[in-house]
Amino acid sequence: MGYAVLHLEKTSGTDSAMSAHIERTIAPKNADPERTYLNRELIKFPEGVSNRTQAIQHRLENAGLQRKISKNQIRAIRILLTGSNEDMKRIEADGKLDEWCNDNLRWLGETYGKENIVSAVLHLDESTPHIHATLVPIVTTERRKKKSEEQVKKQYCKKNPNAPRLSADDVMTRSKLKKYQDTYALTMSKFGLQRGIDGSEARHISTSQYYRELFAKNENLKENIDNLLEKQKNTEKELSKVKSEVSKEKFKNAKAEMGANLMDGVNSLFGGSKVKQQQAEIEELQSENNSLKEENRSLKTELQTAQKEHEKITDKLRAELKKIYSLFPKLRELLSIERMCRLVGFSEDLTKRILTGNKVGFKGSLYSAEYKRKFSTEHSSAQIEPEPGKPNKLRLAIDGVDIIEWFRMKYREFQRSIGIDWAERNVGRGRKM
Structure with a gap:
């Protein structure tokens, strides 16, 4: 209880x-x-x-x-x-x-x-x-009066x-x-x-x-799914970052090389300790650039490894899903019927019972997206059954008819209840309803 x-x-x-x-x-x-x-x-x-x-x-x-x-x-x-x-x-x-x-x-x-x-x-x-x-x-x-109010003896209008x-x-x-x-x-x-x-x-x-x-x-x-998506997102970020850093590195190398050539020319003309100091700084920058190149190569390797791992996981998931659909060919249709059950308003418990394939009795209201309204029933039954003429296809039936046709029948009943005769509405349209 x-x-x-x-x-x-x-x-x-x-x-x-x-x-x-x-x-x-x-x-x-x-x-x-x-x-x-x-x-x-x-x-x-x-x-x-x-x-x-x-x-x-x-x-x-x-x-x-x-x-x-x-x-x-x-x-x-x-x-x-x-x-x-x-x-x-x-x-x-x-x-x-x-x-x-x-x-x-x-x-x-x-x-x-x-x-x-x-x-x-x-x-x-x-x-x-x-x-x-x-x-x-x-x-x-x-x-309820506060104690401070009870002690006040002044007379007020009651x-x-x-x-x-x-x-x-x-x-x-x-x-x-x-x-x-x-x-x-x-x-x-x-x-x-x-x-x-x-x-x-x-x-x-x-x-x-x-x-x-x-x-x-x-x-x-949702943790497992989110982790995989986050890993993919981080991989794409790292890839973008590496591409950006490689471009910057090329620019820095070109700039450093131009500076070195210029300093060589100045040094040959004037000499002096200041020029030598600047030359030393340039060499230090070049060394840092070389270290950065090595770091970039390492990062690229890690990124490629992460991408391969992501592709491997994705391929495995696709293969497993394909195998599931192969072993259970009607699973796609059952998933589609499960979604339909939720959209029309069946509870989770009723949906599970319907998906077993048994006839399930119910009462209450179901929502039709086509007519944008709910239709009530005091006693009906829902069951998954093969679609007539297409034994490999499944449909959700209410009281023995396709749920779409059931909603149409309920809509006609509603129209008749408010004084609209369905037969009269279709006179001259060249079809029977």
């Missing part, structure tokens, strides 16, 4: 950096750009509001606050809601992700006030499905103790944070998620630190 994950973090200023991450105005390195279209905002913004930053400001302006908001006051709290990686993928594969999202929204509204949750974005383009919710901490309880206030501290007291974890885990228990150990040494890390660690793990997986 996995764990429910709930993390609260105070923001600073307008929190524009996190808004850019949540709304994907800046693409993070740990996100798959081919799945970003699956992300969605779960809360409808008020009229005239189009993003998270505006939603925060709209709530502050319409909350009926009586006190002026100070420059350093916390205006919003970030809330991350998710679960253990394997359990979240299981929830997605079982078609329960929408139910999980709805239960999260209900818990947020009951816990903090529905009007205070101004944004909740579901991210499906990272390794674990999760929700970024934004809470504007408006409270109506009486403000204010309404239940008037709305902006207070992140009231929302994030130690006792309330513990209560949030308890009630959230209770809500998530139906999905097989449990609360972390109460009082354990585990501590929250910031969202930025979470992504840094996640990115570091991802980088380790």
